[in-house]
Amino acid sequence: MKTLSIDLVAGIVLLAAALVLPLTGMDYLVGIAFNLAMWVALTQSWSILSAMTGYVSLGHVVFCGIGAYMVALTTGSLPLAASLGFAGLAAGVSALVIGLPVLRVRGPYFVILTFGLAELVKNVIVQIETGLGQFSRLIFDAPPLNSLYLVMLGLAVAVTVAAVFVRHSKLGRGLIAIRENEEAAEAIGVPVIRLKLIAFVAAAIIPGIVGGVMLLRTSYFEAAQAFDPVISFSIVTMAIVGGSGSARGPILGAFAFVLLSELLWARFPQLYMIILGILLILFILFVPRGLSGLLDRKEARQ
Amino acid sequence: MTILDIQGVSKSFGGIKALSNVSFTVDEGSIFGLMGANGAGKTTLFGVIAGQIKPNTGSVAFRKQVITGKRPDQICRIGISRTFQIVRPFAGISVLDNVIVSALYGAAANNTHAEAREAGLAALEAVGLADAASQMAGELTLSGQKRLEIARALATGAELVLLDEVMAGLTPTEIERMVETLSELRHSRNLTFMLVEHVMGALMQLSDRILALDHGVPIAIGTPTEIAENEEVLKVYFG
Amino acid sequence: MSAQLLFAALVAGSLYALVALGLNLVYGTLRLLNIAHGDLVMIGAYVSFWMLSLFGLPPVLSIFVAAALCGGFGWVIYVGMFRKLLATPALAQRLEANSLILFYGVSVILQNCVALAFTSTARGYQYLNEVHKFAGIAASGNRLMLFGVALALCLGMLLFLRFHLFGWSLRAVIERRDAAAVVGVDVDRVQMVTICIGFAIAGVAGVLVSMTEQITPFMGFPFTIAAFVVIVLGGLGNIFAGIVAGFALGFIETFGVALTSATYRSILIYGLFVGVLLLRPQGLFGKAIKIR
Numbered sequence: 001m002k003t004l005s006i007d008l009v010a011g012i013v014l015l016a017a018a019l020v021l022p023l024t025g026m027d028y029l030v031g032i033a034f035n036l037a038m039w040v041a042l043t044q045s046w047s048i049l050s051a052m053t054g055y056v057s058l059g060h061v062v063f064c065g066i067g068a069y070m071v072a073l074t075t076g077s078l079p080l081a082a083s084l085g086f087a088g089l090a091a092g093v094s095a096l097v098i099g100l101p102v103l104r105v106r107g108p109y110f111v112i113l114t115f116g117l118a119e120l121v122k123n124v125i126v127q128i129e130t131g132l133g134q135f136s137r138l139i140f141d142a143p144p145l146n147s148l149y150l151v152m153l154g155l156a157v158a159v160t161v162a163a164v165f166v167r168h169s170k171l172g173r174g175l176i177a178i179r180e181n182e183e184a185a186e187a188i189g190v191p192v193i194r195l196k197l198i199a200f201v202a203a204a205i206i207p208g209i210v211g212g213v214m215l216l217r218t219s220y221f222e223a224a225q226a227f228d229p230v231i232s233f234s235i236v237t238m239a240i241v242g243g244s245g246s247a248r249g250p251i252l253g254a255f256a257f258v259l260l261s262e263l264l265w266a267r268f269p270q271l272y273m274i275i276l277g278i279l280l281i282l283f284i285l286f287v288p289r290g291l292s293g294l295l296d297r298k299e300a301r302q
Numbered sequence: 303m304t305i306l307d308i309q310g311v312s313k314s315f316g317g318i319k320a321l322s323n324v325s326f327t328v329d330e331g332s333i334f335g336l337m338g339a340n341g342a343g344k345t346t347l348f349g350v351i352a353g354q355i356k357p358n359t360g361s362v363a364f365r366k367q368v369i370t371g372k373r374p375d376q377i378c379r380i381g382i383s384r385t386f387q388i389v390r391p392f393a394g395i396s397v398l399d400n401v402i403v404s405a406l407y408g409a410a411a412n413n414t415h416a417e418a419r420e421a422g423l424a425a426l427e428a429v430g431l432a433d434a435a436s437q438m439a440g441e442l443t444l445s446g447q448k449r450l451e452i453a454r455a456l457a458t459g460a461e462l463v464l465l466d467e468v469m470a471g472l473t474p475t476e477i478e479r480m481v482e483t484l485s486e487l488r489h490s491r492n493l494t495f496m497l498v499e500h501v502m503g504a505l506m507q508l509s510d511r512i513l514a515l516d517h518g519v520p521i522a523i524g525t526p527t528e529i530a531e532n533e534e535v536l537k538v539y540f541g
Numbered sequence: 542m543s544a545q546l547l548f549a550a551l552v553a554g555s556l557y558a559l560v561a562l563g564l565n566l567v568y569g570t571l572r573l574l575n576i577a578h579g580d581l582v583m584i585g586a587y588v589s590f591w592m593l594s595l596f597g598l599p600p601v602l603s604i605f606v607a608a609a610l611c612g613g614f615g616w617v618i619y620v621g622m623f624r625k626l627l628a629t630p631a632l633a634q635r636l637e638a639n640s641l642i643l644f645y646g647v648s649v650i651l652q653n654c655v656a657l658a659f660t661s662t663a664r665g666y667q668y669l670n671e672v673h674k675f676a677g678i679a680a681s682g683n684r685l686m687l688f689g690v691a692l693a694l695c696l697g698m699l700l701f702l703r704f705h706l707f708g709w710s711l712r713a714v715i716e717r718r719d720a721a722a723v724v725g726v727d728v729d730r731v732q733m734v735t736i737c738i739g740f741a742i743a744g745v746a747g748v749l750v751s752m753t754e755q756i757t758p759f760m761g762f763p764f765t766i767a768a769f770v771v772i773v774l775g776g777l778g779n780i781f782a783g784i785v786a787g788f789a790l791g792f793i794e795t796f797g798v799a800l801t802s803a804t805y806r807s808i809l810i811y812g813l814f815v816g817v818l819l820l821r822p823q824g825l826f827g828k829a830i831k832i833r
Contacts, residue, residue, distance in 0.1 A: 189378035270653040
């Protein structure tokens with residue numbers, strides 16, 4: 001309970017700072033904060049599925065891509081809010097449709113399947129776009145950065161609150177039981193199929209909207225970029241470095257990485273990826289509970 | 303009164319008959335033992351009752367309701383729970399959390415966390431694990447994990463509990479304690495148990511009736527005394 | 542069915558069979574899903590390219606260099622990462638999933654180190670590209686060599702597993718790791734040697750590929766996916782069925798692309814991959830996993 005209240009205070013302070021930031025008028029900082037909120041939202045949503053159930057997804061970007069594509073297709077003909085809602089809906093519905101067959105596949109097979117699936121969807125959409133003669137779609141009159149930032153911040157807060165809530169709910173306990181031992185969970189009455197599907201769909205909606213907002217920020221859509229597997233990889237790395245044992249892990253992970261990606265992703269993409277890879281390996285081997293696990297231990301000692 | 307009614311259940315795995323035409327009934331409040339050598343089909347039978355294994359033919363009815371074809375979680379919520387021969391604890395969470403999930407999702411369907419916690423603690427108390435409540439389940443000894451299996455099955459609020467070799471690997475003292483625990487639970491909670499056990503003494507001591515299986519074929523059914531004197535059983539067991 | 546197309550399918554099939562063979566050995570004995578496998582193919586290809594351009598070493602000899610380099614890398618990975626992983630109970634518990642993410646890290650590091658060192662420019666060289674005509678087929682020398690070496694390695698490995706004592710222990714570890722240890726197989730040594738062999742095979746495949754295709758730092762991933770399709774088709778850990786499935790994939794891909802267009806190649810491979818995993822997560826020829 002004590003750590004929860006510390007986290008709550010820290011969260012409120014962070015949120016207040018985040019809300020004041022646009023008033024400073026420093027677009028560069030707002031841009032960084034936008035990315036931070038984006039990674040928090042993505043990693044947090046990934047955790048709801050992958051950290052809770054142990055079904056590790058390497059294809060989370062697929063939902064961003066679907067969301068971005070939906071916004072690219074509907075913007076102009078729909079009001080923006082509706083377009084974004086549609087993006088979340090499309091991602092959720094896709095998860096619902098593919099969820100049943102995909103979630104039958106277990107363990108490592110699920111991991112590679114999600115990766116393959118994301119690449120398949122990417123290639124199909126690239127083909128469709130090529131077939132339509134579209135190589136990239138430009139988005140005109142996207143909202144200014146400050147409003148996009150507030151939307152992204154809202155998403156990050158919403159998914160973080162949802163993650164905290166799920167962790168302490170009956171649903172969350174059921175998901176953890178599935179992660180620990182699926183047969184045993186089923187044998188004590190956990191409706192495993194339904195719960196996995198709920199987690200899968202819930203984890204898909206937010207990235208769908210995030211994908212849409214990302215698109216508005218870059219203001220052009222290109223399938224290979226919207227479905228870039230680097231995004232999935234970054235999400236997994238952030239979650240592992242941050243630690244997936246609590247809702248604050250993804251936030252810590254995102255903080256640790258935004259600086260790195262700010263400094264390196266655009267200018268030295270290869271170096272960025274190498275560092276990501278090294279950190280991923282080191283954390284799995286030596287800090288399996290991540291930064292948040294280290295904090296827990298420190299708090300426990302005090 | 304009959305709580306479980308099994309009629310003509312057969313199951314084969316790729317040509318090997320694991321169960322052939324097994325029929326019997328279990329009375330409410332009794333302890334029903336299953337005996338047989340390795341591969342006799344005891345665990346398969348548990349799988350069929352609890353829904354992990356679909357039988358090729360035959361039916362299983364719980365309180366006159368046919369449950370064959372239902373999923374394990376549905377069967378658990380109807381009121382049957384089982385333990386696994388090879389323990390399957392939720393190793394990464396605490397012992398108490400293990401039983402709380404069980405109480406939340408099982409037949410008792412406790413809706414609030416407080417209720418589930420209470421039911422879970424009671425189940426831990428019943429198997430003598432109350433002191434270990436805050437320990438990680440993965441850190442328990444084998445005997446502790448066997449007890450946790452039982453506690454988790456009890457916490458679901460099941461009326462019929464299937465215990466698969468919960469005494470294997472325990473020391474004689476631990477077995478004695480387990481036998482005590484089970485006979486006490488049966489009376490205090492009015493539970494029905496089905497037991498698969500290699501520990502013959504315990505099986506004979508606890509069971510009201512015993513079914514002997516040989517390569518999936520039921521060869522005898524009766525009280526422990528009847529089974530001990532049955533020629534068929536003696537032939538299979540002692541040649 | 543034209544003879545030319547048939548030959549193309551056989552060449553592609555032998556390559557897939559070889560790449561998948563290495564992956565399958567590693568999976569079978571260590572239960573590690575190496576998604577960096579294709580990147581070892583890429584390393585082999587670069588070895589061949591640089592050996593030829595810097596020292597004029599013919600690619601047929603680079604086979605040994607690549608095998609040694611990749612095999613050595615396998616040893617480093619095993620000693621540096623997997624002994625640690627296997628020795629930490631919390632990690633070993635979800636070994637397959639953890640290993641997969643670890644290898645993902647390795648894959649990303651390899652790709653980007655190579656891209657950083659040699660740039661992302663596609664490279665290639667000419668070797669044995671004279672055309673031989675026989676039986677209605679026009680075949681370049683490098684493709685014939687690819688086919689010959691790949692086939693010889695696959696058959697050699699099958700014979701090795703069948704007749705050599707070490708091959709027996711290897712099969713014992715694949716089938717029953719715990720039982721193998723009981724009957725006196727040094728599981729640790731078998732695992733270490735197998736990871737070296739598996740990685741070396743990928744390196745050799747890379748040399749062969751580089752004779753016929755362009756080389757880029759990111760060329761490996763499609764091979765990983767193809768190898769996964771193959772071993773999922775054949776059943777994870779099932780060496781013989783994997784080789785058969787490798788040829789099957791060669792045929793499906795060659796004729797699939799011939800019937801549609803080359804732009805559908807990745808969709809075909811990924812589609813097959815997803816389809817196979819969804820329909821039969823335990824492999825088409827594989828045994829269903831027994832639940833008890």
